[in-house]
Amino acid sequence: MNEQELHGKLSGAGVAGLGELDTTGPDPFVVVEGSGIRPVLSFLRDDPTCRMEMLHLVTGIEREDRIEVAYHVSSLEHHHSLTLKVVFPRPEAGGHDDWRPGVPSVADIYPAADWHEREQWDLLGIEFEGHPDMRRILLPDEWIGHPLRKDYSYPSEHGGIPLELDAVPMYERGPDWEREEKVRKAKKEERKAGTPLRQPPAPGSDRPHAGGQAPASSKGQRHVIEPHSGDDDDGKSGAH
Amino acid sequence: MGILNHALPNIGPVKAVDTAIGWGRKSSIWPMTFGIACCAIEMMAVYAATFDLDRFGAGVPRATPRQSDLIIVPGTVNAKMAVRVKRLYDQMAEPRYVIAMGACVCGGGPYVKWGYNTVKGVHKIIPVDIFVPGCPPRPEALMDGILKLRDQVGRDAVFARREQAGKEMDGRYAAAS
Amino acid sequence: MYAVEEKNDVFTEELKLNLGPQHPSTHGVLRVELKMDGEIITASRCDIGYLHRCAEKIGENVTYLQFTPYTDRMDYLASMNNNLAWSLAVEKLIDVEAPERAQWIRVIVAELNRIASHLIAFGTYGIDIGANTPFFYAFRERESIMALLERPSGARMLYNYIRPGGVGHDVDDQWLADVLAFCDEFERRWKEYNTLLTNSHIFIKRTANIGVIPKDVALAYGCTGPVLRGSGVKWDLRRDVPYLKPYDELEFDVPVGEGTHGSLGDCWDRYWVRMREMMESIRIIRQACPRVPDGPFMDKKTSGMYKTPLKPKPGEAYVRCENPRGELGFYVVSEGGTSPIRCRTRAPSFCNLAVLDVLLPGTMIADGVAIIGSLDIVLGEVDR
């Protein structure tokens, strides 16, 4: 089956929240409502004529006005594949830290989605509701921010590890470095106070976040990461 | 050695002992089995048959930092890994040497501009003796680095008082800063 | 007499073992937290990200051509295949097809690199099991492949050779003849490997019936490549979704696991699939070398990309290729600029590694090492 027929099959089955097939680009895709992604994927996996047994990718895409989450599924038996998309419009106010779109997790339908969803949470800050183990996967647990967002500002150091090109090497720091470090940390804590930073759940806890609602924080309280002190290009990754 | 470090006058017999120790050290640099990224494959190629690092007595890769003399850092170090690299270095017994292998480890390499969590050069974390640039360096380049390290190690005084000792130490790490 | 106070001072406790990131058998910087009951693993948790190099962020900031070298550094054992997938994705976006000659050259270099990659898998797997010598044998042949691939591309390991629209440089007839000569040589060596390791009784005992991945688990976790084929699924993108024209015309088999020495989908099956794939690659190269047609090696439309960056129309493309480790996919989203707005990689190792936490519990620590080795992961690709 090609994408047209698959889309027809899906709409014939009456799955809720199904949108239109977009065939403008090289790869057509189907837009699905957030609540509909689980039934659609379950149907695609279980229907004997579809048999989409493999989930290739879960991808978050940040555009200027929206964040999309794309799912690539395909069937080994029937040699066909389909792309599904869930779209979240960008809210009026807010930015990098306090906009966390929530999608239902499909990790129980496709175990392969488990790590992909964790990665999207890690890099893009997309929240997957109902995911069994929503921790950061690639970056350290204490990392601040989600680097693939377009308005992400680069950190200068992480936990004492310098990340700048012109940073002072650790072993060349003076003897009072530790004291300075403590002062700096205290200042940082002070700045951070009041900002509900998303902390990683304790290992072993089966349900990391209740609900997955974006933490309510006004723009003023948002944690500000020290901008990268390189040239202008480095500071703000250019959004298109 | 401890208290005798660089304490004896720089005379013939002391120099001879130092030369002997230097010869032992330089002829038996045991690297650590430690691979991070792409460069690790070229490092493995150096151990392997075509290049055979063992010819210089450096072919006994030890898996534990306690027994190894040389840590070749082959591949990008990021914020998560840097802590481990530093700990590995701290666990090694003196004398210990560091070779920074590859562009990423020498100064960020291709990830210097957009890499939000890569450390721009491992010399920010641990002192480095030899830098071997390249992406990845050819095995010949790494061999050259190890030969340079051998020369350096062989010249190092152990017991004898070093003239301008401080300066020399600075020189050893000069490239790092 | 005294009342003896009973004290139960013999107690057992769970041992937490931290495998990696610096451990000889984790193939890079994988970290696995293990809970042990004596030698038996009771629970495991993978921790990756020690080689996260921000490739996707970089992809959003550099041009399409500039990103090609970064794909090299993802799966650094099979750079040609990575370049190929990226080039195909860009070609799909700009609607260009590489010329015939370039396609055939691509097949040859990709298959050569597949052999080189599987050789490393073979050698390091030997080390994991405790036999050091296969590693040296494998590297001997790998050096020949490196020398061959260096001639057209100029690099030993990270080639940056296959580019959007074709290949970077042309090859000559002497090179093709040398490739064929290497094929003859390699066939002999391959038999040596089997004598040394594959048919070793201890090796079979160590790998058969260990780390069995049933077919449905492999599919559910999105395993591809030799891991999936080791479980008996005959799925090879070269055969099923030919992404290069020549694959349609060439004859080759898709080796799958047969459970020769135990259950279907065990470590030995995966290993043996890789070994046979090397021979299939040799077969492909043998057929392809005489059939390389004359003509240009780079498409006219893209030959200007070195000066003016490519600017595809808005749209998105998902292209997948059969890498030595499985299905490598690039999902590129363009908004019309000179660089993509999102360039997502479906790394085969990333998906294959996800199944590790299912396999490890209940095995011994030595088996755990064998299982990690049999998945043949490259951390550069897992973390990107």
Place this chain on the structure above:
Amino acid sequence: METIISFVGEQFGLEGVLALSIAYAVCIGSLLGFITVYAMFAIWMERKVAAHIQVRYGPMETGAWHGWAQSVADAVKLLFKEDLIPRSANKVMFLAAPAVVFCGVFAGFIAIPFAAGVQIVDLDLGVFFIIGIAAIEVIGVIMAGWASNSKYSLFGAVREAAQVVSYEIPTAVALLVPILVVGSFRLGDFNAFQEEHGWLIFHNVWMPIAALCYFISSLAGCKRAPFDLPEAESELVSGFHTEYSGMRFSFFFLEEYASMFVAALLVSTLFFGGWTLPFLDVTSWPYGLAQGVGMAVLLVKTFFFIFVQMWLRWTLPRMRVDQVMGLGYKYLVPWGFAALVGTAVFEYYGWRFVPGVF
């Protein structure tokens, strides 16, 4: 040793405690020297053997000819390397462990006959003394593993304990077979017997089985591949000596090669004629020459078996811990006992090969 005492007595007129202590000093000194030189040579040999199996050269630059001075350089380096003691380690045991390990093997050398009369003490129970005293090494390894306060070390130590203790049984049983034939535990008697009756390996059909059993279990006893589980590099980093550095680590190295020597020497003494050659009768030769030739013959045989040990190490994959145990208990012990009973029966009837067949 008696020779030295009498020599000292005759030449310098020394007697009693003084003569004894001089004899002790000479013996211990020469043994230490021998073990050190041998271990250096063996390590160099191991690296060369490994290299040539792996199609490369191995050490070439250190020293003039084929890197002969490689081990000397290693020793110098290890001697002048920092000696680390982890903060959380049990200091006393951590420091004592290498010494205990080395003592076990070193004591075993006392009873080894290098040639007729070239032996420190010709013990009545020489064979069992060597096997028994070597078991002290296990204690040292467990001390090392436990005191290091590292999980990998602990795993290595426990594996070592399980493995070596299990393999004592097939070792002892297999060694009983030649003892049964010769009728003595004294190592010198084996050489005398084989001088008279030919090599024991050809004595009857059970002998090769016993020799194989012993050789395999001695591999396990020396922690050599395919039984190198206690230090399995790809699993346990470095096993029980993960936390050791510098000179203390080299003691473990020394111990491994010394016990390899003992095992190989026992094989060649007990089964392959010791210092005798079937076609060469040295008994009538002058005192020094006969000893020299005998020692050379024995060393050549021993080094051949050491070479076999290295050969196996660089060829075979490592076994898993339960497979090692299974091999010991399921195969080596029954076959060892079969050889023992079979030899007893054959000896009783005076058979050498299966009667009527060949």
